[in-house]
Every structure is written in structure tokens, then in C-alpha cells.
Amino acid sequence: DTGVSQDPRHKITKRGQNVTFRCDPISEHNRLYWYRQTLGQGPEFLTYFQNEAQLEKSRLLSDRFSAERPKGSFSTLEIQRTEQGDSAMYLCASSLALHEQFFGPGTRLTVL
Amino acid sequence: DAKTTQPPSMDCAEGRAANLPCNHSTISGNEYVYWYRQIHSQGPQYIIHGLKNNETNEMASLIITEDRKSSTLILPHATLRDTAVYYCIAKDIYNQGGKLIFGQGTELSVKP
Numbered sequence: 001d002t003g004v005s006q007d008p009r010h011k012i013t014k015r016g017q018n019v020t021f022r023c024d025p026i027s028e029h030n031r032l033y034w035y036r037q038t039l040g041q042g043p044e045f046l047t048y049f050q051n052e053a054q055l056e057k058s059r060l061l062s063d064r065f066s067a068e069r070p071k072g073s074f075s076t077l078e079i080q081r082t083e084q085g086d087s088a089m090y091l092c093a094s095s096l097a098l099h100e101q102f103f104g105p106g107t108r109l110t111v112l
Numbered sequence: 113d114a115k116t117t118q119p120p121s122m123d124c125a126e127g128r129a130a131n132l133p134c135n136h137s138t139i140s141g142n143e144y145v146y147w148y149r150q151i152h153s154q155g156p157q158y159i160i161h162g163l164k165n166n167e168t169n170e171m172a173s174l175i176i177t178e179d180r181k182s183s184t185l186i187l188p189h190a191t192l193r194d195t196a197v198y199y200c201i202a203k204d205i206y207n208q209g210g211k212l213i214f215g216q217g218t219e220l221s222v223k224p
Contacts, residue, residue, distance in 0.1 A: 002155070031210055042199060042214030043156060056211065091155050098205045099144070101212065103155030 002026075004104035006092050012110045013082055020078045021107045025094030032075050033101060034067055035091040036060065043091055049075060082111045113213050114139040114202035121219045124194075130187040132218050134200030137181040142204040145176060146212070147185045149196040156199065156214075159185065190222045 003026040013019050025032050030051050035043035046065070047057045051072040061067075064082075069075040079086055089108050093101040117135040124130040136145065147159040160167055160174045162183070167174045173186040187194055197217040 002157075004155075033211065035212075042197075042217055043212070045211040045213065048210055058211075093155070095210065098210065099146075099161055100158040101156075101210070103157065106155050 002102040002104065004092060004094055004102050006090075006104040006107050008107055009105060010108045010110075012112065014112050015084060016081055018078065018080045019082060019109065020076055021090055021092075021109075023075045023077070023092030023094075023104060025074070025092070026096070026102060027073070029094035029096045029102070030072070031095045031101075032069055033093040033095075034075070034077050035093065037089040037091060037106070038087075046077075079109075082109075084111045087111045113204065114143055116200045116202055116215055118198070118200055118215065118218045120216060121221070123221050123223060124187075124190045126192060126222055126224050127189055130185075130190040130194065130220060130222070132185040132187075132198050132200075132220065133182065134185070135182045136200070136202045139180050139202045140204065142206065143202045144205060145174065145180075145183050146201040146203055147172070147174065148199045148201065148212070148214075149194075150199070150217070151193075151196040159198075190220075192222050192224065194220065195222045196220060 005024045033048040034046040037043040049069040089106040091106045093103045095101045146161040148156040150156045162174045176183045199217040
């Protein structure tokens, strides 16, 4: 247990539905990252926050994706109008120092 | 970030040292070498990082060649629990933000 928690751990949804995932980082960590991982691939960066400011977004983060970190603590990642290609593991990580990121267990999304 | 190249898979006998190579021939002077691993169905876990000098911590040792074009992660006494995908990442964290760019990694199988 790294101290980073994600909820839910698993989500099954139908195509076209909206889903929201939550990440609770380690409390003193000011940086929070979202990654996506498909089967057999390494994690791919989606976006990151420093405190409540979203500082970088990947081109992978289409208009259907939105992430927030309203008070610089927990973060949410919402996917609107889900597609089958959105099926993946969504990973959250947090960091305080520049070097080490602590990853949560991930949320596995299955879009039917 | 410099591209890294790793063998797709390796085997190691339990109790023996596991030596995982990584090639990063285009690494720049400001880029650190990071190693993470991902045990099946878990989030990635930070192992170690280095810039020029060899580094050792409780998990592993990192040997970086003098020209910094390659490195080796050493697990001195591999156990079955070290079976995982190991990722080598070259990153200039001071100038390129905090995101990690994962490749395919090396799938290490530790066998009894």
C-alpha cells in the first residue's frame, strides 16, 4: 500500500455512459498525475496537477475527458460518452519531491 | 526525453542476481535514469534513480556507464516476488515537467 487510493477499483459501464474516478493522494503531496494503461502496454501520461492547477494535458486527453483537483487534495477524472476504446486501467500517482512518484492500485474500466 | 531500449523479457533463477540492461544512447546531460517496476495487477513502483554515479538502495543497485549511454539495474538476490515488468525511463525532471514516459519494459520472470 503506497498511501495513494483510487475508487472504484473496477467499473463496468455501457458505451455512451459517463464515468467518474477518484484519486486520493498522499496528503502532503502537491503533485498529482493521471495515467492510462492498456493491456500489454506501459502506462501513458494523461495529465498532471500541481496543487489545484492543471499544468499539463496529453493529446490523449480528448474533449470527453476532464480532470479536476478542486482543493489541491483529491482529484477526479471524468469520461463522458464512454467508448469501447476507453477500456483501460486508469492510474493515479502523487509526488512531493521531484523524483519519486507513488502510484495507486488503479481503476480498471470496462466499456461494453 | 531520451528514448530507452530494453529487452522484452528475461529469466532469472531465484536467489541469483538479476541484471536488467537499458540502453539510452541519446540521453542528455540533464536527464536522470529512473527505474520503476510493475507487479501484475498493481500500480508501478519506484525502485531507484541516478544521474552519473552508481546508486544503491534497499531494493536494488543502479550502474550507469561512464558515457551514460546505458545502465543496468541489479537485484542482488532475486525472489519470486520480484517477478514484474521493469521500466527504464530517462527524464529531465527540471525542464520537462514531472510526467513519466513509459516504454514496453522488460518482463522479468524469477523461477524457483
